Amino acid sequence: MPKESKSHKELFDWLREKNLPENEIPRNKKEWFMEIAVGFNRLGMDKPDLAESYKRAEERMEEENLKRILRKQQELGLVDYDLYQGITKREWSGKHGIYANLIQSIDYVCIIGKRAWVLEGKKDPNHEAIGQVLVYSDLFKEDYPMFEEIKIGIVCKEPSPLNEPTCDKLGISIFRVDDV
Numbered sequence: 001m002p003k004e005s006k007s008h009k010e011l012f013d014w015l016r017e018k019n020l021p022e023n024e025i026p027r028n029k030k031e032w033f034m035e036i037a038v039g040f041n042r043l044g045m046d047k048p049d050l051a052e053s054y055k056r057a058e059e060r061m062e063e064e065n066l067k068r069i070l071r072k073q074q075e076l077g078l079v080d081y082d083l084y085q086g087i088t089k090r091e092w093s094g095k096h097g098i099y100a101n102l103i104q105s106i107d108y109v110c111i112i113g114k115r116a117w118v119l120e121g122k123k124d125p126n127h128e129a130i131g132q133v134l135v136y137s138d139l140f141k142e143d144y145p146m147f148e149e150i151k152i153g154i155v156c157k158e159p160s161p162l163n164e165p166t167c168d169k170l171g172i173s174i175f176r177v178d179d180v
Helices: 006-017 051-060 064-076 081-101 127-143 164-170
Strands: 031-038 104-112 115-121 149-156 172-176
Touching (some): 006 031, 006 104, 006 149, 031 081, 031 127, 051 064, 051 081, 115 127, 127 164, 164 172
Parallel strands (some): 115 149, 149 172
Antiparallel strands (some): 031 104, 104 115
C-alpha cells in the first residue's frame, strides 16, 4: 500500500524547501520523514525493532543525506512503513494475524525538538485528508509518547472553501503550495 507518487514526493520536497511547518525555526533544528508507521499500540502490538533492517538499508544507500535521515529516524524510534511492509509484516503475520495488515502510514512527519507535526499530503484538504490527519495524530501519540506536543496539518495544492473552515475549528493547519 505504498502511497508514494510523483505528487506526493513533490509536496514533501516543497514542504522541506519552504522549511515548513514553522518556517521561523531554522532548518537545522528540524527533521522531516515520509511514511511513518502507526497503529501498533492500538492493535496491542509492540513496535518492531528494525535495527538490523535499518543497518542493511543504510549499507545499500550511497547518498549520505539519506543515511543520516535513516539514522535519525532510528534514533527517534520511528518505524519506517516501507521497511515494516517489506520485512517485518511477513514475520509478524503469523504472530499477529490480520492485525499486521492494519498498520497505517503517515505521509509526512516533521520533528522539531519534542514537538511533532503529523501531516497529510493531498491535492486539496478534502474529507479524507481531514479524517486521516485526525486519526493518524491520535495513533502517533499512542505509538510515540516521547513527543510532548503533536500538531496536525494538511499539505496541498488546491484550496477547499468548504473544508478549510472546519480545519480551522479542528486546529488543522493548511500548507498550500500557492500560499508561500
